[in-house]
Amino acid sequence: MNVMFRGKLWSFGFRSTVMLYFVILIVLPILGIYSQSLSLGWHPLWESISDPLAWKAVLLTVKLAVIATVINVLIGTLISWVLIRYRFPGRHLLNSLVDLPFALPTAVTGLMILLLLGPGSLVGGFAAKLGFEIVFHEPAIVIAMVFVTFPFVIRAVQPLLEELDKSEEEAAYTMGATRARTFFSIIFPSMLPGILSGGMLAFSRGLAEFGAVVLVAGNIPGKTLIASVYIFGEIESDNPQGAAAVSVLLLTLSFLILWTVNLIQSRRPGQ
Secondary structure (H helix, E strand, O other), X not given: OHHHHHHHHHHHHHHHHHHHHHHHHHHHHHHHHHHHHOOOOHHHHHHHHOOHHHHHHHHHHHHHHHHHHHHHHHHHHHHHHHHHHOXXXXXXXXXXXXXXXXXXXXXXXXXXHHHHHOOOOHHHHHHHHOOOOOOOOHHHHHHXXXXXXXXXXXXXXXXXXXXXXXXXXXXXXXXXXXXXXXXHHHHHHHHHHHHHHHHHHHHHHHHHOXXXXXXXXXXXXXXXXXXXXXXXXXXXXXXHHHHXXXXXXXXXXXXXXXXXXXXXXXXXXXX
16 A cells, blocks of 8 residues: 555656646746737737738748748658668768757858858859849748758658558559559558648748848848747837737747647547
C-alpha cells in the first residue's frame, strides 16, 4: 500500500508539474494578449484591427506567407522524394542541413540574405541592372520566409515516404500502370497528409516571422511592412492596444491552422 501510495503521489506530482509548466509558459501569455486586446472593449479592438496600416500589414503578410508556402510545398516535396528514394554521396549531409533554419537565429538569416542579395552584392547588383530589386522589397520577404520555414514540409513528408509499402507500387507496375499513374494513384495520396500539414505549419510560421524579415524588408508602411514588424512598431510607439489587436488576429489564425493540422494528422491511415 505504501508503495502504491507513493507511486500515485509521484504520478500526481509529475502531472501537476507538467500542467503548471504548460499553464505558465503558454496559457497565461495567450490569455494576457487576449485580455490586453479587449481591455478597452470591442470597439477599440475593431478600430485597431481595421486601421488601414494594420490591415495592409496583415494582408501583405498573408499574401507573402502563401507564396512562400507554395514554394516550400513544391521544393520540399521534391527534396523529400530525393532524400528517401535515392542514394548518392553527401545525402546524409544534405539531410542534416535541412534542419539548419531551426538552429540559426533568424537575425542571422536576415543578415545572410542582406549580404548575398543586397545592392552591393553580385546577385543584387546584377538584378538591379535588369531593373529587378530584391532586398527592401517583397521578394526579400518571401526568400526570408522560405528559408525559415524550409524544413516543415520535408520533415512532414519524409516519414510517410519511409512508411510507404513498396509492394503496392510493384503491384501497380505488374498490372501495367505507368509511373505517372502509380505516383498519383498510390504514392501521392500517402504523401498528401504530410504535404498539407507541413504546408500549413510553414504558413503559420511564415505569418509570425520577424527577425529575418526586419533586416531585409525595408518596413515601408503599406508596401513592405508586415504584421510582426507592425506589432513591434506599435510597441515602440507606446500603443500596446494596437499591437495586441493585431497579435490576437494572427494568434487566432495560427490556432485555426494548428487545429486543422491536428485534424489532418488524426485522419492518417493507421492513426
